Amino acid sequence: MSRVVRVVDLGRQPYLPVLELQRRLVRARLDGALNEDLLLLVEHDPVVTLGRGTRQTSLPLPESVLRERGYEVVEVERGGDVTVHAPGQLVGYPIIDLQQHKPDLHWYLRQLEETMIRGLADLGINAERNPGKTGVWVGGRKIGSIGVHVKRWVTLHGFALNVTTDLRMFSVVVPCGIDGVVMTSVQNERRSGGSDDSDLWGQTRQAIIEGFGAALSVEMEEGNLPTIAGVEHINR
Secondary structure (H helix, E strand, C coil): CCCEEEEEEEEEECHHHHHHHHHHHHHHHHHCCCCCEEEEEEEECCEEEECCCCCHHHCCCCHHHHHHCCCEEEECCCCCCEEEECCCEEEEEEECEHHHCCCCHHHHHHHHHHHHHHHHHHCCCCCEEECCEEEEEECCEEEEEEEEEEECCEEEEEEEEECCCCHHHHHHCCHHHCCCCCECCHHHHHHHHCCCCCCHHHHHHHHHHHHHHHHHCCEEEEECCCCCCCCCCCCC
16 A cells, blocks of 8 residues: 655744644654654744754854844754745655654655755756755755754654745855855746746645655645644644
């Protein structure tokens, strides 16, 4: 029987409620209350998240200044350095049991990269890996970031793809701790190719869902959050 991943679209949400939702879903997956894999899709209000690998040099501005400029600042358990989530960015949080796929963190990271590479190819964008750096790049510019955490092989956190994001939002940090990195977006790359960007969000969303299914060899089915004790539904 084919493995199925349920896609749950959360719409636009602040960061912290979605972080807590992920943690509750992971607990439910671990204790057996949730018996299926999920892919949460969300667009966040402006937030700077600090992964376990965050260095002081990645934060040129004090946290107090970031908050004054309208960013939440949140320390999280995912790997990686600092990143920014902002409107116009498609964020994916897979809640999957890797023991049902392949219990290998490096393999999983490569499949998240493959998700974005395949999705971007469907949009006419030639994306690639950058050896030694996790994420997805277009012509040396970074378009997709990845940071994950695994608890007893159940995943949380995930990937972020810049779709129509105002790229100036990244100027407050050193994205992913990479000096001199230039960020780009689907919109930016498509404009350079003269493509039609009507419904770009919807096109990108569908391409990423299909890319995820192909990368992990699963079927994708859209639906709502499962009804589980202790898991609150998020208002849209």
